[in-house]
Amino acid sequence: MRYSCLLGILVMISAVSAQESPKEILNRFRSAGMKGGDSAAGEKVFRSEKAGCTKCHTTGEKKRLAGPDLNVIGDKFDRNQLIKSVLEPSARIHPDHATVSLVLKSGRVVNGVLKRRTDESVELFDEQGNAQSVSVDDIEEQRGSKTSLMPAGLHKLMDEQQFADLIAWLETKTQPDSDHPGIPSQISSATKSAELKVFADGFDHPVWLTPKPGEHGTWIVVEQKTCKAWQLKQSAGDLTRSVFVDMSSESISGVYEGVMCLAFHPDFEKNGLYYLNHHVREEGVFSPVIVERQATEDRSRDSGRATRRLIRIKQETDLHWGGMLAFGPDNLLYIGAGDGGPQEDPDGHGQNTKTWQGKILRIDVDGRTGDKAYGIPDSNPFVGRTDVLPEIWGLGFRMPWRFSWDNKTNEMWVGDIGQNLFEEVTIARKGGNHGWNVYEGFTHFSDRYRRQGDSYVPPVFSYRRRLGVSVTGGYVYRGTRNSSLTGCYIFGDFETKYIWALRREPSGGVTVRRIAQCPQKPCSFGIDHDGEVFVIGYQGTIYRLVVDGVQFP
Ligand code: HEC
Incomplete structure (x- = not known):
């Protein structure tokens, strides 16, 4: 009796331990995935009906499916990340395929x-x-x-060896080297790196920092999700912050939605006017809008007066909304408008001169043309043409998230976020066609919307997945702390967090060096009244980029 009871308990215990928990199964596959594997066999797994990967993924074939193309996934992810993206699809979701x-x-x-x-x-x-x-x-x-739409538990469709093979094959999916001088295979580090010194932290998804006109040591920081802008004031070593404006009653907010940028009127000190690029959903349609607001008499915060809306850029999806807004050296307002998504610019907005999407627009906030809430500058490149919207200043952009002017040459540098293969840094030209979606970076992408006789402005520089995934445009350095960097464009990548400096050489080529790696995802750069650079970490910290020691060749 006692004996059989004990036996019963033993049987129960062994039954429980034989049943592996989902976590244990995941761990078993995780360690199998780390162990090498046969990539040729892995391709067979990938293409098998059972695993089903090809229902949703291409590898270089020009065909749109639910999941991202995986042709260069080995450049984007290391082995660990590859394993994670197959075992836990929802842990980190590709924003464009959410x-x-x-x-x-x-x-x-x-x-x-x-x-x-x-x-x-x-x-x-x-x-x-x-x-x-x-x-x-x-x-x-x-x-x-x-x-994620990608089903969890795909590993259950294979054994550990097949999983290891699959990961091994994904790891081999890398971009071949290019002999184009603007597309380097690697970027080496500068002999001495820059230091990223915490300047202020505790922000909630900051996306923009700009110096306040006329007040040395005062900046405005824009938070995307809370839809607030803060005034940050430095005096006697202390930093104080106060709300400059709260747009939460006018702006929608979400994972990628909210307030994106703020620009001061060139006469802000006199008229108190400033501008915001933020998101709304009206009649069910997502749109970035550009609005004008006014600060109080003492300019310390928003006056509470009603918003004046200048422009609403209707989009089909809530992706690729551009986000940039800045006054140029000509005192006109430049707006970065993205192609509006979802992927590969299916309707050819970048090349379509009858839509604002996929463009850089230029307007005069002080003027009025017809019934528009702004003026069309006479000097806009397409004024008088019936086949081009008059606001268009440059075309062929995908997601011109950040741009700025070199204050010595007045050239406009743009970081334009790429599709599957290449990120792009370009100098935008008035009336120029910057190529998307005929070109992605320097490389041909699609002829679907190519027009006979069009010519395209090539980028200055383009980088591949191995180096990054999403370019963050920055500033041409004109500060005084490091003369070797003078005239270099400082920019970075949101995912790999590298910060680079780039110099155009008289020969037409470029020299690029990595000068830092940011602890947080650099979503924007900022500039000081003296031309020194800030890096905005999306997780909430603003860093000063201390470049004193950097030795740029
Ligand atoms: C039902 C559609 C579907 C199936 C089937 C599917 N995926 Fe996915 N996959 C997606 C979607 C959608 C995403 C993007 C969202 C995300 O990141 O989770 C994705 C993302 C990925 C990523 C990350 C890509 C990136 O650039 O971030 C990898 C790697 C991947 N899938 C591999 C696989 C493999 C291997 C299989 C087969 C075992 C597979 N997927 C099956 C839909 C699918």
């Missing part, structure tokens, strides 16, 4: 990755990777989702 949930009037919910949106319908890839179309009239609400 899932949206459409709540239909019937109560049904359709989840998928956006393929295309028009005024009539929303096309998305469903959980099976198939394209589906939903009529706009049937949609009650569209929401973002934190769950």
Whole structure:
């Protein structure tokens, strides 16, 4: 009796330990994935019907599916990250392939990755990777989702060896070297790096810092998600902050939505006017808007007077919204407008001269043309043409997130975020066609929207996935602390967090060196009244880039 009871307990214990927890299974695959593997066998796994990867992923074929193209995934992710992205798809979601949930009037919910949106319908890839179309009239609400469309548990469709093989194959998917002088294979470090010194922290997703006109030692910091801008004032070594404006009642906010940029009127000290680029959803349509607001008499904060809206750029999706806003050396307002998504610019906005999307626009905030809330400068490159919108200053951009002017040469440097392969740094030209989506960086992308006889302004520099994933445009250094950097463009990458300096050589080539790696994702750069550079860490910290010791060749 006692004996059989004991036996019963033993049987129960062994049954429990034989059943592995999901966590243990994941760990088993994780360690298998680290162990090498046969990449040729891995390709077979990838292409097998059972694993199903090709329902949603291409590897270089020009075809849009639910998931990102994986042709250079070995440059983007190391082995650890590859394993993680297959075992835990929702742990880190590719922003351009995030899932949206459409709540239909019937109560049904359709989840998928956006393929295309028009005024009539929303096309998305469903959980099976198939394209589906939903009529706009049937949609009650569209929401973002934190769950990847890529199914969890794909490893259960294979054994450990096959998983290791699959990872080994993904690791081999890298971009071949290019002999183009503007596309380096590697970027070496400067002999001495710059130091990133914490200047202020505790911000909630800061995306922009700009010096306040006329007040040395005072800056404005814009927070994306809270929709607030803070005044940051330095006096006697102390930093104090106060709310400059709170846009939360006018702006939507979300993972990538909110307030993106702030620009002071060139006569701000006299008229108190300033401008914001932020997001709204009106009539169900997502749009960046450019608005004018006014500060109090003492200019210490917003006056509370009503917003004056200048421009609303309607988009089909809530991706690639540009985000930049700045007055140029000509005192006109330049606006960075993205191609509006979702991927590969399916409607050719970058090349379409009848839409603002995929452009840099230029307007005169003090003027009025016709019934527009702003003026069209006579000097705009396409004024008088009926086939081009008069606001357009430059075209062929994908996501010109940050741009700035070299205060010596007045050239406008743009960091334009790329599609699958290349990030781009370019000097924008008035009336210039910067290529997207005919070109991605220096490289041909698609002829679908190419027009006969068009010519394209090539970038100054373009880098591959091995070096980064999302370019953050910065500033041409004109500070006084390091003469070897004078005239160098300082910029970075949001994902690899590298900070680089680039010099154009008289020969036409470029010299680029890594001068730092930011502890946080650098989403923007800022400039001091003296031309010294700040780096804005998206996780909340603002760093001073101390360049004193850097030795740039
Ligand atoms: C039903 C569609 C679907 C299937 C099937 C699928 N994926 Fe994905 N995958 C996605 C989507 C959508 C994303 C982007 C969202 C994300 O990052 O999770 C993604 C992301 C990825 C990424 C990260 C890519 C990047 O650039 O961030 C990798 C790697 C990947 N998938 C590998 C695989 C492999 C290997 C398989 C087969 C075992 C597979 N996927 C099956 C839809 C799918």
